[in-house]
Amino acid sequence: MFDINTITRKNILNMQAYSSARDEFKGKATIWLDANENPNASNLNRYPDPLQLRLKASVSKIKNVPLEKIFVGNGSDEAIDLLFRAFCEPGVSKAYIFPPTYGMYKVSAAINNIDLVEVPLTETFELPTSQKIIPNLKSDGLVFICSPNNPTGNSTDSDRIKEIASNFKGLVVVDEAYIDFSTHKSAITLLQEIPNLVVLQTFSKAYGLAGARVGTAFASPEIISILNKIKPPYNINSLSISAVLNVISNKESVDEQIDEIILERNRLRVAVSNLTCVTKIFPSDANFLLVEFIDSESIFTELISQGIVVRNRGFQIKNCFRITIGTKDENEKLMNVLNEIVL
Ligand SMILES: Cc1ncc(COP(=O)(O)O)c(C=O)c1O
Incomplete structure (x- = not known):
């Protein structure tokens, strides 16, 4: 007891x-x-x-x-x-x-x-x-x-x-x-x-x-x-x-934002999965994606140089970083930079 x-x-x-x-x-x-x-x-x-x-x-x-x-x-x-x-x-x-x-x-x-x-x-x-x-x-x-x-x-x-x-x-x-x-x-x-x-x-x-x-x-x-x-x-x-x-x-507005973030999470997952530098995207019930790259360090450095900060988790999970789901516009800018790195 x-x-x-x-x-x-x-x-x-x-x-x-x-x-x-x-x-x-x-x-x-x-x-x-x-x-x-x-x-x-x-x-x-x-x-x-x-x-x-x-x-x-x-x-x-x-x-x-x-x-x-x-x-x-x-x-x-x-x-x-x-x-x-x-x-x-x-x-x-x-x-x-x-x-x-x-x-x-x-x-x-x-x-x-x-x-x-x-x-x-x-x-x-x-x-x-x-x-x-x-x-x-x-x-x-x-x-x-x-x-x-x-x-x-x-x-x-x-x-x-x-x-x-x-x-x-x-x-x-x-x-x-x-x-x-x-x-x-x-x-x-x-x-x-x-x-x-x-x-x-x-x-x-x-x-x-x-x-x-x-x-x-x-x-x-x-x-x-x-x-x-x-x-x-x-x-x-x-x-x-x-x-x-x-x-x-204003709970309805919170609920709308949650729906939007989840929608963006799904969109970002699809976009990131098309990158050749990505080896894995883990399932997420949260407002972020954990993504594994072939070489996360060089991509992390490149993102920083373009003014985009993600959370480097490489010390815990090899070659991974955590990307918070931003606004539609922010996620698009992130994808533009990632696409250029790959090209
Ligand atoms: C799992 C988890 N618990 C707790 C917290 C802290 O939340 P709070 O802002 O309420 O202190 C965080 C913040 O990132 C978190 O990721």
């Missing part, structure tokens, strides 16, 4: 959370002299709501998740770091990742002095067999499953998530930063049946708000209340809260 008290660090369980002025007063008031703010009204002279309740109500509606199962972070990167701080004992717990995958899991593990166990994906970038994963899951801590995975672009089936979670004492974190571009169902639907599951999503990708730095974690109310306990009091600023509320109220 999963027990939050056994996986949370003792110092976190025992500490008292900071109680801000805006946490303590819940009633109606007209004069606010409790937070040492500048009294001259502007749209930013007051501290934001520490628990972002209006924002969470809006997220709750579009994600169909109750408020108490939602954490909002300064990007999902903040949620990743807080998960380490709350649920990994430095020098004792471990974090498990399946490389090649998103780089921040390793960085956050290092910052928090947590041993990292790397179990590589298969040649086709699937999770390894259970026999290769389960015996490794000896310590508690965190398992990260990035789905769709960055930089490979493919997704993990929910059966694999369930299997890993049921064989692990710690938390399984499914990072769904790219889920809006995927036909796979979100792991949010598994929250009810998997108590040790955390699902990360973000407003940085499909919702077009990378500059606002807002990400979400969905999990049991017990896990969420620990994250709330240790987060900085005002981790989401007022401008970002407004930006997310605004974009959610």
Whole structure:
């Protein structure tokens, strides 16, 4: 039986959370002299709501998740770091990742002095067999499953998530930063049946708000209340809260952009596949394509010289780089340059 008290660090369980002025007063008031703010009204002279309740109500509606199962972070990167701080004992717990995958899991593990166990994906970038994963899951801590995975672009089936979670004492974190571009169902639907599951999503990708730095974690109310306990009091600023509320109220426009990006992804795939310098294009459920070239380094250098920056992943996956799907115009310019390199 999963027990939050056994996986949370003792110092976190025992500490008292900071109680801000805006946490303590819940009633109606007209004069606010409790937070040492500048009294001259502007749209930013007051501290934001520490628990972002209006924002969470809006997220709750579009994600169909109750408020108490939602954490909002300064990007999902903040949620990743807080998960380490709350649920990994430095020098004792471990974090498990399946490389090649998103780089921040390793960085956050290092910052928090947590041993990292790397179990590589298969040649086709699937999770390894259970026999290769389960015996490794000896310590508690965190398992990260990035789905769709960055930089490979493919997704993990929910059966694999369930299997890993049921064989692990710690938390399984499914990072769904790219889920809006995927036909796979979100792991949010598994929250009810998997108590040790955390699902990360973000407003940085499909919702077009990378500059606002807002990400979400969905999990049991017990896990969420620990994250709330240790987060900085005002981790989401007022401008970002407004930006997310605004974009959610224009959800149809987000959906249209997602459709367009997927259409462009398909168009770019066909165009890139006609290049003789390309040896492979991997399947993608995300807003990028992972492409293997005969000689990625020289093409990367040529693109840079033409002012086009793609993400070189050659150190992780030989001769590959990751191309984000741009606008129709940007993708056409990229193709023009690539076509010229080949000629
Ligand atoms: C898989 C994955 N998770 C999380 C993030 C971070 O997202 P955020 O902007 O919400 O911090 C990224 C950003 O590239 C990502 O690729």
